[in-house]
Amino acid sequence: MRIKMLAVAIATGLTFSSFGATAQSASGDAQQLADLKAQLAALQAKVTALQERTDAQSSINVSTQQNIEALQQAPARPASSWADNTKVGGTMFLDFSHIDQASGGKQTDASGTGLDVKRFYLAVDHKFDDVWSANLTTDFNYVANDGETQLYVKKAYVQGAFSKLATLRMGSANLPWVPFAEDWYGYRFVENTLIDRMKFGTSADWGVHLLGNSGMFGYQVSALNGGGYKNPSRTDHVDFEARADVQPIKGLVFAVGAYDGELGKETATRPTLHSARRYDALAAWNRDGLRLGAEWFNADNWKNVATPATDTASGWSLWGSYDFARASVFARYDNVKPSKDIDPSLKDTYWNAGVAFPITKGVRVAVAYKDERLRNHTNVDIHTREIGAWGEVKF
Numbered sequence: 330m331r332i333k334m335l336a337v338a339i340a341t342g343l344t345f346s347s348f349g350a351t352a353q354s355a356s357g358d359a360q361q362l363a364d365l366k367a368q369l370a371a372l373q374a375k376v377t378a379l380q381e382r383t384d385a386q387s388s389i390n391v392s393t394q395q396n397i398e399a400l401q402q403a404p405a406r407p408a409s410s411w412a413d414n415t416k417v418g419g420t421m422f423l424d425f426s427h428i429d430q431a432s433g434g435k436q437t438d439a440s441g442t443g444l445d446v447k448r449f450y451l452a453v454d455h456k457f458d459d460v461w462s463a464n465l466t467t468d469f470n471y472v473a474n475d476g477e478t479q480l481y482v483k484k485a486y487v488q489g490a491f492s493k494l495a496t497l498r499m500g501s502a503n504l505p506w507v508p509f510a511e512d513w514y515g516y517r518f519v520e521n522t523l524i525d526r527m528k529f530g531t532s533a534d535w536g537v538h539l540l541g542n543s544g545m546f547g548y549q550v551s552a553l554n555g556g557g558y559k560n561p562s563r564t565d566h567v568d569f570e571a572r573a574d575v576q577p578i579k580g581l582v583f584a585v586g587a588y589d590g591e592l593g594k595e596t597a598t599r600p601t602l603h604s605a606r607r608y609d610a611l612a613a614w615n616r617d618g619l620r621l622g623a624e625w626f627n628a629d630n631w632k633n634v635a636t637p638a639t640d641t642a643s644g645w646s647l648w649g650s651y652d653f654a655r656a657s658v659f660a661r662y663d664n665v666k667p668s669k670d671i672d673p674s675l676k677d678t679y680w681n682a683g684v685a686f687p688i689t690k691g692v693r694v695a696v697a698y699k700d701e702r703l704r705n706h707t708n709v710d711i712h713t714r715e716i717g718a719w720g721e722v723k724f
Contacts, residue, residue, distance in 0.1 A: 386474040414456040419724050422518045426717020433710055446470060450483065460718055462488045464502075468558075483533055483558050494548075495543030501558045503538075503573035505549035506586045506609050507532040513582065513613040514648055516659055518721035519695050520681060522624065523646040527665055527677065529607060529628045530588065533558040536567065547574045557594025565595045572609070580616030585609065591634050603630040603639060618652035620659075640670045644677075650685075657685045659695075667703075675708040682718075689724040 423446045430439040449469040456462045466484035486500030507530055510522040524530035536553035548571070554561060555568035568590020576582045586609035595601040606629045613622035618683025627643040644665030650657055663679040696718050704710040 341606050349467060385387050416454045418452050419448065420448070420450045421722040424719040426715050427715065430711065430713040430717045439713070460489055460491065462490070464488065483560060489497050493543050498538040501533055501535045501561065502538045503533055504531065505551055505570050506530060509572060509574070510583065510611055510624055513611065513615060513622055515615070515650060517692065519683065519697055519719045520699065523644060523663055524607070524609070524626050526679070527644065527667065528665070529631050529642060530628060531557045535561045545647055546578055548572060553590065554593050555590045560593055562593065564591065564593050566591060567596055568592065580614055582613050584611045594634055601634040602637060603634050605629065605631045605634050607631060620648070620650045638671060640668050655686070659685060661682055672705055675703070675709060676705070677701065677703045687713070693721045695719045
């Protein structure tokens with residue numbers, strides 16, 4: 330505004346000066362008057378241009394100030410924190426049931442009614458970046474019949490995921506066979522899978538694990554201490570367990586596996602006499618609510634690595650289930666010969682059947698009946714029957 334007033338004053342002064350000169354010299358040249366008018370017009374054009382630049386700069390200043398105020402009032406984006414890259418979850422297996430067990434026709438102390446929390450896994454997963462992560466999973470269990478309460482580490486490993494077919498885990502982690510069979514079986518909360526139930530294998534151990542899955546092909550190879558996840562002690566030699574599986578079509582899988590080692594029982598001062606070996610096979614279907622599966626194993630010296638005698642064992646399991654809208658039905662049958670050389674007549678048969686109900690997301694309850702009988706032709710006849718409710722809680 331001051332610039333405009335100054336320009337007007339200058340123009341006015343020039344005008345009065347021009348008229349004064351004209352009045353003093355009546356014989357002035359008309360050309361001079363024309364020149365003065367041209368100068369006045371040029372000055373007016375400069376004033377107009379200067380005013381437009383001033384108005385434009387004012388608009389820019391106002392817009393800039395508004396942008397600054399908007400940035401100051403906008404909430405700050407929080408930086409990525411430790412919690413953003415960490416997940417906590419858990420899985421609980423529990424049951425309330427009645428057990429009736431007889432040995433040689435006489436009831437044993439295992440009989441009774443009670444609540445058991447068979448397993449409670451609390452897991453913490455932390456992701457360092459797109460490749461490296463870590464996992465810690467604790468395991469708690471309580472068995473009412475013997476009053477045993479334990480809390481220990483099941484999984485504790487560092488993982489490098491380099492590609493779909495190359496994931497490296499170092500520490501205590503899932504083994505190649507048992508967790509794989511559990512995923513296809515689907516009812517681990519009701520009963521352990523075949524070799525886990527018969528104690529010819531376990532689900533996790535300390536070691537180095539290499540695994541991968543392309544969708545159609547999967548594998549895992551593990552070098553282990555051999556004593557299971559409850560026993561991280563060193564041994565004289567590492568054990569090895571491996572699995573390879575193929576899914577030719579979605580929902581159908583074929584898998585084979587093997588184990589070789591001393592089960593963590595060989596040390597420098599306590600050598601073993603045999604190596605334990607196990608061979609596994611599985612075929613399963615899981616699609617559109619229908620599960621069908623068959624598992625087989627053969628084990629050499631699994632319970633005889635430190636004894637002069639040798640022994641073999643073998644067994645198979647069949648299972649099936651179907652999901653309806655609000656419930657699912659399931660059944661399973663196992664047939665095992667635990668000692669084919671030392672006690673050839675010893676045989677274990679097991680079956681279960683029941684109905685499972687989804688209560689809410691992550692919670693299932695099954696009402697089931699179990700029947701197991703271990704006997705030979707001489708002095709062993711243990712019959713265990715159990716009825717009750719089994720629950721699974723995941724979060």
